[in-house]
Amino acid sequence: MYDGGKIxxxxxxFLLFALFPIYSNFGKxxxxxxxxxxxxxxxxxxxxxxxxxxxxxxxxxxxxxxxWRDAALREGKRTYINSRGxxxxxxxxxxxxxxxxxxxxxxxxxxxxxxxxPYCWDCHFAK
Amino acid sequence: MGVWFSFWVVVGLILVALIGxxxxxxxxxxxxxxxxxxxxxxxxxxxxxxxQWGKTPVPxxxxxTCGQQKSLSWIKYSKLESPATGWEVFLRMFLEVVAFRSLFxxxxxxxxPGFRPVYGSSKWLWLGGIAFHYSFLIVFLRHLRxxxxxxxxxxxxxxxxxxxxxxxxxxxxxxxxVLFFAALYLFLRRLYIPQVRYISxxxxxxxxxxxxxxxGSGILMRYFIKTDITKVKELTMxxxxxxxxxxxxxxxxxxxxxxxxxxxxxxxPFSKLVHLGGVFLSPTRNLANNSRMxxxxxxxxxxxxxxxxxxxxxxxxxxxxxxxxxxxKDIEEEETEEKEQEEKE
Ligand code: HEM
Numbered sequence: 352m353y354d355g356g357k358i359x360x361x362x363x364x365f366l367l368f369a370l371f372p373i374y375s376n377f378g379k380x381x382x383x384x385x386x387x388x389x390x391x392x393x394x395x396x397x398x399x400x401x402x403x404x405x406x407x408x409x410x411x412x413x414x415x416x417x418x419w420r421d422a423a424l425r426e427g428k429r430t431y432i433n434s435r436g437x438x439x440x441x442x443x444x445x446x447x448x449x450x451x452x453x454x455x456x457x458x459x460x461x462x463x464x465x466x467x468x469p470y471c472w473d474c475h476f477a478k
Numbered sequence: 479m480g481v482w483f484s485f486w487v488v489v490g491l492i493l494v495a496l497i498g499x500x501x502x503x504x505x506x507x508x509x510x511x512x513x514x515x516x517x518x519x520x521x522x523x524x525x526x527x528x529x530q531w532g533k534t535p536v537p538x539x540x541x542x543t544c545g546q547q548k549s550l551s552w553i554k555y556s557k558l559e560s561p562a563t564g565w566e567v568f569l570r571m572f573l574e575v576v577a578f579r580s581l582f583x584x585x586x587x588x589x590x591p592g593f594r595p596v597y598g599s600s601k602w603l604w605l606g607g608i609a610f611h612y613s614f615l616i617v618f619l620r621h622l623r624x625x626x627x628x629x630x631x632x633x634x635x636x637x638x639x640x641x642x643x644x645x646x647x648x649x650x651x652x653x654x655x656v657l658f659f660a661a662l663y664l665f666l667r668r669l670y671i672p673q674v675r676y677i678s679x680x681x682x683x684x685x686x687x688x689x690x691x692x693x694g695s696g697i698l699m700r701y702f703i704k705t706d707i708t709k710v711k712e713l714t715m716x717x718x719x720x721x722x723x724x725x726x727x728x729x730x731x732x733x734x735x736x737x738x739x740x741x742x743x744x745x746x747p748f749s750k751l752v753h754l755g756g757v758f759l760s761p762t763r764n765l766a767n768n769s770r771m772x773x774x775x776x777x778x779x780x781x782x783x784x785x786x787x788x789x790x791x792x793x794x795x796x797x798x799x800x801x802x803x804x805x806x807k808d809i810e811e812e813e814t815e816e817k818e819q820e821e822k823e
Contacts, residue, residue, distance in 0.1 A: 352532040353777065361758060362525055369521060372625035372718040381627055381715035383725075384708060406727055410704045413647035461708055466629030466637070467648070 384464045387456035392449055402446070403433050413469075416443065444476050452478055481669065484683035488691050491741055492734055499733030508733040509713055510722040516740035523747025524755055531759045539774035541765040544583075549770065560767045567766050574763060578607055606667065610660035613653040614689075616640060617696075620651065624714040648700055658693040661686050685751055688742055695735040705729030 352358060393399055401408045403415065422428040423441045431439045440446055451457045454477040462468060499508045545559025558579075561567045573579050581604045590596035620636055623629035641649045665686040668678045699705055709725040710732055716722045746752065758764065791798065791805055798805050 352529065353535065355532065358528060358532040358759070361755075362528060365524075365755070366521070372622070373720075375626060376715070376718045379627075379719055380721060381712065381719055383712045383715075406706065409706045409708060410729070414704065417647045463628060464711055465707055466623035466633050468634075469647075470644070 384460045386458075386460050387453055388451075390450060390452045390457075392452060401450075402431070402439055407434075416447075416471075419443070443471065444478075448477055454478070480678060480680040481683050484680045484687050487680075487684060488687045488738075491688075491738060492691060492695075495734040495737035496730060499737070500730040505724050505728070505733060508737050509724045509728075510717065512740040513717060513736060514722075516743040520743040520746050524752065527747055527752050528755045528759065531756070535777035536761045536765075537776045537778050539765060539769045540761050541767045542762040543767050547767055547770070562766055562768050562771070564766060567764060571758070571764060575757060578604055578611075581607055603667065606660055606663045609656055610664060613657040613660060616653040617651075617657055617693075620653075624711050625718045627711075627715060646701070650701075654693060654697055654700070658690060658697060661690045661693060665690065681750060685742075685745070685749060688738060688745070692735065692738045692742060695731060695738060699729070699731045699735055703729060703731045705732050 388399065403411075408415070419431060419441045420443075422431065429441045431441050433439065448454065454472075458469075458477075495508060498504045541561075543560040545556025546554065547560045548555040548562035555562065557566045558570050558573065561570050570579075582601065584600050584603050585597045586600035587595050587597055616636060620633055620640065623633045626633075637651070640651045640653050643650055643652065665683065668674050668682060668686075705728055709728050712723065712725045713728065716724075742751075746754075788806075791807065795805055795807070795809060799809065
């Protein structure tokens, strides 16, 4: 190989970048987040159900929250009828956070894995 | 037609993922096997190509320059356009890679009055290329949040700039959209400029369409057809830690995205995309313009067997004379020479 020293240095630098996820995680095991549902309000429930089915909540709760905000603040609608036909009062603090009262062990538990930090709490209370 | 061929290949790939992961439930293949295979093909293929280039001799000293060469000490020379030392070559390469300097010089040629070509500045390709490559890089780095736990600090720093508009939830990240539209621009450029279209091949359309497919499926997954990102991260971290597992309930859109990404990576070493490595090994860029100071020896040089004219004439002198072809040495001369030699002896 011509200029072998330079080319091999280049390849090593490339591999350092390309394989970063592999060596930085080497020997580790990943523990997925376990959002804690153990709050007084949820304990009291007979059938433990969220506003919408769990799968939907996991994937779409951010969209639901924005829809709630728009419904409440732009359309003046403060009740939400879910897919099961039950109605909920639209409020981040008084509905979501009443059940999910331990924000640290619930919302934050997932969010620190997803690398998101919603700015809602600049204004809204978590409890 | 190259465009339609490439288009249908990308559509076919999307269908493969939709059917494979959606209908046949082959999520292990699409989520684990293909990504690993693609990574191996990508790394081995790219290194192989680079080593092959490294082994290829550069017979001539061919830097392309566009500035005053270093010569006499009192003539100012252009360090970047005509680098004379290794350090200047490094600077030139660095700017080439991060700022696409040679593309910046791109010109448009048109026929002016009286059939004279007129050259005009044309920066759109440069701008499109810069937008495309940098947004690709940033989107790529942002994806590190799926491969590090806790998510790398870099990701949140990038995100604070990239998402500063705070539109919607999940919040809009600008570079994803820029990536899609920059690729679309580069694609339409190939379609609408007749000269460019004439020289475009399926191998030019396909990567652009594929990347548009990747960006499109990513944007769909983030903003429209959402899927459970927490589970996606379980899968990607499984890949990174070599404890692969495929959680139930990840939407098929994710498998479309990651399958297109796998295809991109596997296709990389075989295609024009290897310019990622190739740009560093271009002899027109990475050689110093110092051929007046240092002799460039052709590594191919070997002792060539030559047949000089003297030898040739020696061989055919009589025949040449008979055919009336002038010769440098006559037969008589030769004979006297021979005699002289004999006498000496
Ligand atoms: C290792 C392979 C990859 C995986 C596992 C992956 C996974 C994902 C996931 C889960 C999302 C949704 C993000 C969200 O909802 O917040 C996403 C979005 C996206 N992906 Fe990928 N992706 C990969 C590679 C790529 C590559 C190579 C590109 C570059 C062309 C890309 C371009 C995008 C874009 C443009 C989005 C839209 C959101 C954004 O701007 O970040 N992905 N990807």
